[in-house]
Amino acid sequence: MNPTQQRLADRVRGLTEEVIAGTDYFLVDVEVRGHKGTRVVEVYVDSENEMGHDDLALISKEVGFLLDVEDVVDGSYKLELSSPGIKRPLTMPQQYRKNVGRTLRVRFEDENDEEIVVGDLRDADDEMIELELPSAERLQLPYTAITQARIELPW
Numbered sequence: 001m002n003p004t005q006q007r008l009a010d011r012v013r014g015l016t017e018e019v020i021a022g023t024d025y026f027l028v029d030v031e032v033r034g035h036k037g038t039r040v041v042e043v044y045v046d047s048e049n050e051m052g053h054d055d056l057a058l059i060s061k062e063v064g065f066l067l068d069v070e071d072v073v074d075g076s077y078k079l080e081l082s083s084p085g086i087k088r089p090l091t092m093p094q095q096y097r098k099n100v101g102r103t104l105r106v107r108f109e110d111e112n113d114e115e116i117v118v119g120d121l122r123d124a125d126d127e128m129i130e131l132e133l134p135s136a137e138r139l140q141l142p143y144t145a146i147t148q149a150r151i152e153l154p155w
Contacts, residue, residue, distance in 0.1 A: 001031070001032060005032040005033070006032075008032045008039070008041070008072065008073060009030045009031065009032045009041075010030075011072050012030045012032070012041055012043060012063070012067065012072065013027060013030045015063060015066045015067065015070070015072070016030065016043055016045070016059075016063050018066070019059060019062045019063050019066065020045065020059065023047075024047050024048060024049055025045050025046070025047045025051070025055075025059065026045070026046055026047070026048075026092065026094050027043070027044070027045055028044040028045065028046050028084050028088075028091060028092060028095065029042075029043075029044045029084070029088075029091070030042065030043050030044070034077075036074050036075045037075035037076055038075075038076070038077075039073055039075070039076075039077035039078070040077065040078045040080060041067070041073065041077055041078070041079050041080065042080045042081075042082075043060075043063060043079070043080070043081045043082075044081075044082060044083065044084045044088065045059055045081060045082075045083065046083050046084055046092075046094065046095060046098070047083075047098075048094055048097060048098050051083055056081055056082060056083065059081055060079060060081035063079065063081060064079050067079065086150075086151045086153065087150075088150075089148050089149060089150050090104070090149045090150065090151070093124060093125070093126050093143065096121065096124035096129050096149070097124045097125075099121055099124075099151060100121050100122065100123065100124055101120070101121065101122075102120070102121055102151050102152075103118060103119065103120050103121070103151070103152040103154070104118070104119065104120075104121050104131065104149050104150065104151060104152060105117075105118050105149070105150050105151075105152045106118075106119070106129075106131065106141065106146060106148070106149045107146070107147045107148040107149070108141050108145045108146045108147060109145050109147060110145065114147065117131065117133060117139065118133075118134070118152055119131035119132050119133040119134070119139065120132045122138070127142060127143065128140050128141055128142045128143060129141050129143070129146075129149075
């Protein structure tokens, strides 16, 4: 993102945090694309509980209202608010906890070397995850070592 897009993303991030404060929703990411008059603002929100279209619509309405009232985005824009979906990488401990029991593909750094493993997520706390590899070996990885983690699709 360029500096203008980053400033917009930071402002949208702050407003979204205000809207979801005190709920079980959490902000995963904000991305801003395009130029003045054609901006697309993508907001990804998740929850440790089930989340439906009605939940997303309500959050979107409230975030959109604040963006308009505070005139955050110069010119016209399109707000897209959704849950991250299984194709986006996991980035927060809450996302890992929500996906305990699923198979992950994890890229991590181990003693200045990068490795990729596929295993079942057995546990996740605020500091690390535990994977069970196909060999039945258990691997504990701190979040600081993980460079990317995605849900491995079964097909």
